[in-house]
Amino acid sequence: MRFPRRGRAAVAVGVAALVAGPFVPVAQAQEQGPVLRVALVQEIDHLNPFLASFASSTMVGRMTWEFLTLPSAEDNTPAPGLAESWTTSPDKLTWTYQIRDGVKWSDGQPVTAKDAAYTFTRIMTDENAQEANGTYVENFESVTAPDDHTLVIRTKTPQASMTALDVPIVPEHIWANQPDMDNPATDEVPVVGVGDGPFLITEYRPNELVRLKANPDYWRGKSQVGELQFITYKSAEAAVHALQNNEVDFVNRLTSTQFDTLKNADGITTNQATGRRYRELILNHGAQTLSRQPIGDGNPVLKDVRVRQAIARALDPQTLVDKVLGGYGQTGGGIVPASFPTYHWEPAANERYTFDTAAANAQLDQAGYPRGAEGTRIGPDGKPIELRLLGRASEDFALRASDYVVSWLGDIGIKVTKQLVSDNEVDERTNNGDYDLAFSGWGTNPDPDYILSKQTCAALPAVPGSSSSTAFFCDPEFDRLYAAQSTEFDQATRADLVKQAQARYYTQVPSIVLDYDNVLEAYRSDTFANFPKQPANTGQIMEQSGYWGFYGATPAQGGSGGGGGLSTGAWIGIGAGIVVVLAIAGTAAGRRRKSSEDTE
Amino acid sequence: MTNAVSTAAAELDEPRRGTGTARFLLGKTGEAIASLLLVVALGFLLFRMIPGDPVTTLTRDRPTSPDQLALLRERLGVDKPLYQQFFDYLGGLFRGDLGSSYGYNRPVATLIGERIGPTLLLVGTATVLAVALGLWLGVRAAWRRGSAFDRTQTGLALTLWSMPQFWLGLLLLVATQGVFPSGGMRSPDTPPEFFPQLLDVAHHLALPCLTLLAVIYAQYMLVMRSSLLGEMNAEYLTTARAKGLREDLVRRRHAVPNALLPTVTLVFLQFGLVVSGTVTVETVFSWPGLGLLTYEALRVPDLPLLQGVFVVMAGSVIVMNLIAEVLYRVLDPRVRAQ
Numbered sequence: 018m019r020f021p022r023r024g025r026a027a028v029a030v031g032v033a034a035l036v037a038g039p040f041v042p043v044a045q046a047q048e049q050g051p052v053l054r055v056a057l058v059q060e061i062d063h064l065n066p067f068l069a070s071f072a073s074s075t076m077v078g079r080m081t082w083e084f085l086t087l088p089s090a091e092d093n094t095p096a097p098g099l100a101e102s103w104t105t106s107p108d109k110l111t112w113t114y115q116i117r118d119g120v121k122w123s124d125g126q127p128v129t130a131k132d133a134a135y136t137f138t139r140i141m142t143d144e145n146a147q148e149a150n151g152t153y154v155e156n157f158e159s160v161t162a163p164d165d166h167t168l169v170i171r172t173k174t175p176q177a178s179m180t181a182l183d184v185p186i187v188p189e190h191i192w193a194n195q196p197d198m199d200n201p202a203t204d205e206v207p208v209v210g211v212g213d214g215p216f217l218i219t220e221y222r223p224n225e226l227v228r229l230k231a232n233p234d235y236w237r238g239k240s241q242v243g244e245l246q247f248i249t250y251k252s253a254e255a256a257v258h259a260l261q262n263n264e265v266d267f268v269n270r271l272t273s274t275q276f277d278t279l280k281n282a283d284g285i286t287t288n289q290a291t292g293r294r295y296r297e298l299i300l301n302h303g304a305q306t307l308s309r310q311p312i313g314d315g316n317p318v319l320k321d322v323r324v325r326q327a328i329a330r331a332l333d334p335q336t337l338v339d340k341v342l343g344g345y346g347q348t349g350g351g352i353v354p355a356s357f358p359t360y361h362w363e364p365a366a367n368e369r370y371t372f373d374t375a376a377a378n379a380q381l382d383q384a385g386y387p388r389g390a391e392g393t394r395i396g397p398d399g400k401p402i403e404l405r406l407l408g409r410a411s412e413d414f415a416l417r418a419s420d421y422v423v424s425w426l427g428d429i430g431i432k433v434t435k436q437l438v439s440d441n442e443v444d445e446r447t448n449n450g451d452y453d454l455a456f457s458g459w460g461t462n463p464d465p466d467y468i469l470s471k472q473t474c475a476a477l478p479a480v481p482g483s484s485s486s487t488a489f490f491c492d493p494e495f496d497r498l499y500a501a502q503s504t505e506f507d508q509a510t511r512a513d514l515v516k517q518a519q520a521r522y523y524t525q526v527p528s529i530v531l532d533y534d535n536v537l538e539a540y541r542s543d544t545f546a547n548f549p550k551q552p553a554n555t556g557q558i559m560e561q562s563g564y565w566g567f568y569g570a571t572p573a574q575g576g577s578g579g580g581g582g583l584s585t586g587a588w589i590g591i592g593a594g595i596v597v598v599l600a601i602a603g604t605a606a607g608r609r610r611k612s613s614e615d616t617e
Numbered sequence: 618m619t620n621a622v623s624t625a626a627a628e629l630d631e632p633r634r635g636t637g638t639a640r641f642l643l644g645k646t647g648e649a650i651a652s653l654l655l656v657v658a659l660g661f662l663l664f665r666m667i668p669g670d671p672v673t674t675l676t677r678d679r680p681t682s683p684d685q686l687a688l689l690r691e692r693l694g695v696d697k698p699l700y701q702q703f704f705d706y707l708g709g710l711f712r713g714d715l716g717s718s719y720g721y722n723r724p725v726a727t728l729i730g731e732r733i734g735p736t737l738l739l740v741g742t743a744t745v746l747a748v749a750l751g752l753w754l755g756v757r758a759a760w761r762r763g764s765a766f767d768r769t770q771t772g773l774a775l776t777l778w779s780m781p782q783f784w785l786g787l788l789l790l791v792a793t794q795g796v797f798p799s800g801g802m803r804s805p806d807t808p809p810e811f812f813p814q815l816l817d818v819a820h821h822l823a824l825p826c827l828t829l830l831a832v833i834y835a836q837y838m839l840v841m842r843s844s845l846l847g848e849m850n851a852e853y854l855t856t857a858r859a860k861g862l863r864e865d866l867v868r869r870r871h872a873v874p875n876a877l878l879p880t881v882t883l884v885f886l887q888f889g890l891v892v893s894g895t896v897t898v899e900t901v902f903s904w905p906g907l908g909l910l911t912y913e914a915l916r917v918p919d920l921p922l923l924q925g926v927f928v929v930m931a932g933s934v935i936v937m938n939l940i941a942e943v944l945y946r947v948l949d950p951r952v953r954a955q
Binding site for chain 1: 686688720721722723731790791794795798799801802805806900901902905909912913916
């Protein structure tokens with residue numbers, strides 16, 4: 018391996034350039050306010066708000082386009098957005114929103130009620146535009162804008178979620194020029210960069226970066242954060258590392274181990290928030306289609322509600338929270354997580370399925386499932402009861418919790434086999450009803466309508482395999498309570514109905530809500546002092562149902578904020594690297610010369 | 618690696634050697650094209666066997682009506698019979714159209730085109746360094762066979778070779794605490810001028826490149842070592858020494874060139890494979906290349922994208938194989954004469 022002389026000269030020039038590099042002026046002055054750099058572990062599917070469905074993408078959308086109303090930072094109750102105020106007709110079928118005056122799109126055009134009408138109408142009439150927010154408009158009869166400041170929405174039946182329409186309102190004059198929602202150009206800055214939210218998209222490098230700048234004309238006032246950068250990290254470990262090295266200011270979706278590590282780190286503050294997801298074990302109690310055709314191969318023994326209740330009694334969710342989640346979660350009650358206290362339901366002490374193997378055994382004895390020779394209970398078909406437990410092999414929780422479930426159910430004479438498979442296989446098999454028990458979970462909104470609707474008969478799949486309801490729950494009593502709450506406009510009465518529906522779900526056990534995972538986040542408190550949480554004090558900062566967390570962030574005293582090129586450490590590292598390279602090259606050249614002299 | 622196709626005639630009939638080479642090239646290219654077709658067909662079938670209906674996977678966690686599902690099926694072309702889909706795919710392939718990605722909603726060819734640059738930069742740099750380091754260490758180790766240097770270097774190479782890239786990458790990340798960036802290829806705030814950008818990319822490249830280098834240099838070293846060991850007792854070396862040449866020259870001028878052949882082949886063969894080997898490294902360091910694209914495509918799973926990446930990767934292995942075979946013939950007269 019010889020280095021030709023010319024090559025050596027080139028190396029020398031290259032090294033000189035590398036050495037000179039650091040003296041090129043790097044950081045421009047941050048006149049606009051500090052940069053907030055956020056590690057994004059989840060990918061962006063689309064920036065087009067009609068298509069964006071990943072949490073990371075909808076979060077970017079929330080920053081860019083204002084909503085009619087949005088959940089408040091304090092307690093998730095509806096707060097004004099583009100709509101200053103709203104009224105409903107006595108029959109609850111007509112909603113009139115007063116659109117704020119003086120709001121401008123970032124290209125200078127005024128924001129009017131016509132933009133809102135256009136947005137909703139586009140979703141209602143263009144099938145390709147329904148991808149992300151189609152459910153909100155399903156029940157809409159018409160949307161009109163009689164003048165620039167009035168928006169009128171008529172619904173087919175009363176709809177209680179009209180003050181929680183999670184739909185970004187986009188500028189008509191931009192989007193009307195985009196006839197094809199699938200056109201990749203709808204993900205590019207010239208289209209998605211025009212907004213009226215607290216931040217505006219200025220740069221998008223897929224899988225690398227989304228850059229937003231504070232909107233100087235934002236109607237609530239300009240954010241103290243001058244620039245917001247979402248920087249992609251494909252491995253959570255690398256994101257944590259980036260936070261420790263001051264390459265980013267904010268990370269979320271931490272594991273309990275990562276969270277514990279960061280807890281004691283200098284200059285870093287952690288946030289343990291009540292989550293918006295519930296985790297469950299679904300029991301295949303008779304998967305069926307909308308036309309009540311049974312599908313799948315679930316074990317018929319689970320059709321017996323006493324068996325399902327006994328299974329609920331045999332499990333110890335607290336142990337799962339402690340041992341598997343490292344303590345970062347709350348054990349579950351209803352399907353509305355504890356972070357939405359208005360609608361959250363907890364069973365009373367005497368209704369709760371407390372962990373009690375003896376009681377579970379007694380219930381199964383009483384229900385007529387005697388134990389066979391090997392201790393396994395015998396089903397009505399005379400065969401031992403054996404259940405399959407489906408879980409995602411990619412998910413740490415499923416891997417670890419499945420062993421507990423196998424052991425707990427073993428104690429009540431039910432033999433369980435673990436089936437940890439790919440995400441796809443889990444989806445396919447749960448959609449087709451080809452399972453007995455499966456780990457699952459859902460994210461929920463501040464308004465409980467959507468999550469409850471997933472458990473109604475109407476959510477049963479029209480054809481096997483379509484994914485609208487995984488638990489296949491269909492119960493007339495639950496449906497009645499669901500329908501009653503969705504047309505009830507008195508919040509206290511509605512909350513009561515929502516709780517009753519959850520109680521009904523709980524007694525029927527189509528699934529067992531195991532816990533509500535905590536959301537674990539961490540930020541550099543040496544650069545940013547404070548982030549508003551949603552709900553206040555206990556909630557999360559990133560991926561809120563709003564933009565409060567990043568919009569209201571305040572820079573730390575004396576902190577310069579992030580950004581500004583490479584850190585001093587980095588430059589020292591580069592310098593050290595160059596010295597090493599030079600040393601090696603020098604030694605090699607020296608040796609080479611010596612041996613050349615010998616021979617020539 | 619047999620190429621007995623036309624060599625017998627070439628050997629007997631010296632003046633017709635040019636024709637022999639042409640025929641050899643033609644034959645080899647034909648074989649490569651046949652392999653490529655087989656790969657395309659296999660890839661097509663393989664990705665159809667992955668469990669999960671692409672349409673329901675795409676609409677996961679999202680309420681969809683049967684009409685919407687049907688529309689989506691039609692748009693993705695998965696409502697057609699399998700053979701029809703295959704011919705459509707093949708037809709597109711000839712036009713350079715690899716289909717459209719489900720997940721990104723963009724042409725697969727464009728997506729791959731965007732990502733191949735960063736991967737080539739990463740893999741190319743790592744391969745060049747690994748070859749240089751591997752050959753150098755391999756020669757030294759063989760020449761001082763059984764010495765402490767040989768034993769430690771062989772041991773070290775084997776240890777690194779057997780290390781999971783993912784783990785090694787994380788280890789390096791932690792060990793170099795703060796010196797190198799934790800991920801990505803560029804910092805958001807580097808000025809757009811050439812040198813700062815170059816420096817920034819080089820800075821980001823260092824760790825992933827080092828990880829890849831640490832894992833792949835071993836094979837070059839070990840092959841070089843063993844093939845040089847094979848030459849060490851050859852008589853021409855004794856002759857060279859008898860002429861009074863210095864040991865250094867005997868090694869560099871006589872032994873190494875003869876031992877280089879298997880390594881050169883290996884470089885080309887591995888270069889094809891290494892593209893897929895970067896999946897883990899690119900994932901650890903969020904390097905926006907083909908490996909990362911594959912990883913994301915697998916998670917959805919995005920069939921057209923997976924298929925496209927598969928064809929490009931398999932194609933690169935086949936092309937590199939072809940180059941290696943041709944090169945073998947050029948480098949070694951013995952192969953030509955077989």
